[in-house]
Amino acid sequence: MGTISTKKAYHNIDFLNSPRARPIRLLSEFLEPQQRLNRAGIKDTIVFFGSARFYSKNKCRNRLKELASSKSKNSITARKLKKLVEDAQVDLKMSRYYEEAVQLAKMVTVWTKSLHSRYHFIICSGGGPGIMEAANKGARSAKGKSIGLNISLPFEQSANPYITPELNFEFHYFFMRKFWFVYLAKAFIMFPGGFGTMDELMEVLTLVQTKKLKKKVSIILYGRDFWNEVLNFDALLRQRVISPEDLNLFKIVDTPLEAYNQLVKELKLNYLKKTT
Numbered sequence: 001m002g003t004i005s006t007k008k009a010y011h012n013i014d015f016l017n018s019p020r021a022r023p024i025r026l027l028s029e030f031l032e033p034q035q036r037l038n039r040a041g042i043k044d045t046i047v048f049f050g051s052a053r054f055y056s057k058n059k060c061r062n063r064l065k066e067l068a069s070s071k072s073k074n075s076i077t078a079r080k081l082k083k084l085v086e087d088a089q090v091d092l093k094m095s096r097y098y099e100e101a102v103q104l105a106k107m108v109t110v111w112t113k114s115l116h117s118r119y120h121f122i123i124c125s126g127g128g129p130g131i132m133e134a135a136n137k138g139a140r141s142a143k144g145k146s147i148g149l150n151i152s153l154p155f156e157q158s159a160n161p162y163i164t165p166e167l168n169f170e171f172h173y174f175f176m177r178k179f180w181f182v183y184l185a186k187a188f189i190m191f192p193g194g195f196g197t198m199d200e201l202m203e204v205l206t207l208v209q210t211k212k213l214k215k216k217v218s219i220i221l222y223g224r225d226f227w228n229e230v231l232n233f234d235a236l237l238r239q240r241v242i243s244p245e246d247l248n249l250f251k252i253v254d255t256p257l258e259a260y261n262q263l264v265k266e267l268k269l270n271y272l273k274k275t276t
Contacts, residue, residue: 029176033169037147037184040167044271045124045147045184046108046263048101049200050131050191050222057099060092097191097223098134104189104222104256105138105146111264113144119271121186122147126177127159127168131191136162149177178203186271187218187263190250192226208249216270219250220259227252 015021055063067085076084105123112121123139125132127148139146140162148163150170159168171177182204190201201221207213221227236242253259 026173026176029171029173030179033180036166036169040145042120042122042145042147042167043184044119044121044186046112046121046187046189047124047181047185048105048131048135048189048191049126049193049197050097050101050134050189051094051193051197052126052128052130052132053194054094054098054130054134054192055091056134057092057095060088060095063088064092094192097131100222100256101131101134101189101191102138102141104259105135106142107138107256107260108263109139109142109144109146111260113142115272117272119186119267121267122167124149124181124185125163126150126181126196127163127170129158129160131193133160133162135189136160140164149180151177182207182213185217186215186267187220189220189222189259189263190227191222192230205246205249209246216266218263218266218270220262221250221252222254222259224252224254 009015016024064085067081067088108121109123112119122145123135124147125135127136127150132148136146136148137160145164145167146162147167148159148169150159150168151174152170152172159170169180171180178200181200188204190197204213204217204219208217208219233242233247237244237247251262253262
């Protein structure tokens, strides 16, 4: 008789990737990040949310120059070129949020590095392009660490190059990724974004509103024109689906300095005064 080949269950890749092993994979997305974050001594984060579709001002300007070239005009129809130019102009307008996210993340990182406290607030993003990239870029420009909580998606999402390497994570499960966004967060900065950003904003607001989140967190919506256009909080209040005090759960700001001052004020009130 031949020898029957056996392998330990935790070496059986087919099993680990099977539906029956889903609880093991879920637990792995809790335990492995926990180990790495503990090793790095990270206990407090400031989370930046926002669109993956924003680009730097330079990139947007270069795109418009490219479209204005004769080569571009000769390779596509006039109607298509007009639409591409219009889209590029919108991208250039929205690039202010990318640049301001870089500036804000840098300001916050410089401030938190100066603290003589047990609190050290690390910039955390979703790890991808757009506002996520801008947040990590700002932290790096201040010579600070930053976290990227990436997720496997069929489009848009790939790790940006500014994340601190040992703090670069990739998740399969959205809800485990959301757990790590919220678990260590002491503040959330919500830049303009699409479905994903709206989902993250509403989940955080719901957790705070229902007091499922016991700790004090700051929620700052960045970009007054954007948020006032896409979310009508006054209408929600008039229809009595939220309470007047729910509007106090967040602040809306419009400049890096305004966001920085509000953030520092709330973090000092909620955390730093306890250590002085």
